[in-house]
Amino acid sequence: MIAVQCSTALPADWQLGTEAAAVFTIELDPDAASSPSERDLLDAGERARAARFRFPLLQRRYIAAHAALRRVLARALALAPERVPLGVRADGKPTLAGELARALWFNLSHSAGVAVVALSAIGELGVDVEEIRRLPDADEVARRVFTAAERAAIERASPTRRDRAFFAAWTRKEAYIKATGEGLRASLLDLEIDPESSSAERAVLHGRGASTSEVGWRILDLELAPGFAAALAAPRGTAVVECYPYAAADLRSRADAGAWCSR
Numbered sequence: 001m002i003a004v005q006c007s008t009a010l011p012a013d014w015q016l017g018t019e020a021a022a023v024f025t026i027e028l029d030p031d032a033a034s035s036p037s038e039r040d041l042l043d044a045g046e047r048a049r050a051a052r053f054r055f056p057l058l059q060r061r062y063i064a065a066h067a068a069l070r071r072v073l074a075r076a077l078a079l080a081p082e083r084v085p086l087g088v089r090a091d092g093k094p095t096l097a098g099e100l101a102r103a104l105w106f107n108l109s110h111s112a113g114v115a116v117v118a119l120s121a122i123g124e125l126g127v128d129v130e131e132i133r134r135l136p137d138a139d140e141v142a143r144r145v146f147t148a149a150e151r152a153a154i155e156r157a158s159p160t161r162r163d164r165a166f167f168a169a170w171t172r173k174e175a176y177i178k179a180t181g182e183g184l185r186a187s188l189l190d191l192e193i194d195p196e197s198s199s200a201e202r203a204v205l206h207g208r209g210a211s212t213s214e215v216g217w218r219i220l221d222l223e224l225a226p227g228f229a230a231a232l233a234a235p236r237g238t239a240v241v242e243c244y245p246y247a248a249a250d251l252r253s254r255a256d257a258g259a260w261c262s263r
């Protein structure tokens with residue numbers, strides 16, 4: 001059973017434990033504009049991507065999410081944020097580059113004004129956050145992405161909880177396909193995350209790398225922000241998931257303290 005521990009602030013001496021995953025929740029809209037210092041943290045590829053957003057709000061959120069991602073990774077790696085070497089796997093999953101790709105794993109998700117960064121020193125992981133909202137075509141979407149058992153579990157939720165149940169199921173599947181790196185290439189109807197579990201931790205019943213195989217993930221529902229559903233696909237061996245609110249100042253204060261995750 002994976003323990004979930006949520007704290008209101010990052011301890012000054014925080015290090016990523018060898019059996020832990022850490023999840024940072026980032027508020028993306030605290031200011032009217034992203035500061036030049038945030039943009040300066042991004043690499044050329046990230047800046048080029050930021051420049052392609054047509055809507056200033058989306059551009060600001062992208063810059064804020066990537067600056068936060070870099071600060072979190074920098075803290076775990078004891079590097080300056082702008083020096084964190086980001087790469088991308090052949091399947092499109094972002095990763096650390098070079099040797100670091102086998103020492104620390106991360107995943108990023110954003111929805112509306114919230115982003116989430118998840119880290120593990122054990123192995124690949126996936127995270128997803130979604131604003132809970134009413135989809136006009138929810139039934140049709142459900143038929144495309146959920147198995148019959150997953151749909152039945154959503155329909156059993158009371159009407160006031162149904163949108164939440166829909167996005168809880170959605171984020172579980174999305175976290176999983178982000179852990180494997182398959183993304184939209186995954187066949188969502190062949191993937192089933194245990195819809196009947198009464199605990200926040202669920203097994204992957206069907207799907208590549210399901211919990212019964214050697215490489216396995218457990219899926220955890222996380223309550224990170226009001227009005228948002230979130231899930232983490234944590235690698236086998238994870239004993240605890242630590243959740244923290246992201247604050248740039250907490251990370252900056254130790255950015256060059258020389259500590260790397262305690263592996």
Ligand SMILES: CC(C)(COP(=O)(O)OP(=O)(O)OC[C@H]1O[C@@H](n2cnc3c(N)ncnc32)[C@H](O)[C@@H]1OP(=O)(O)O)[C@@H](O)C(=O)NCCC(=O)NCCS
Nearest residue numbers: 091092093094108109110128145170173174178181183184
């Ligand atoms: C990238 C993908 C895996 C997730 O997209 P999303 O939910 O729209 O967006 P999220 O905010 O959760 O994740 C985006 C981040 O995932 C990361 N990412 C990109 N490709 C990835 C991959 N193959 N595997 C894991 N993570 C990936 C990136 O960091 C990206 O952020 P960035 O663009 O700022 O760099 C996308 O391929 C996908 O599956 N979209 C979902 C559509 C859908 O119908 N889902 C049904 C759910 S049941």
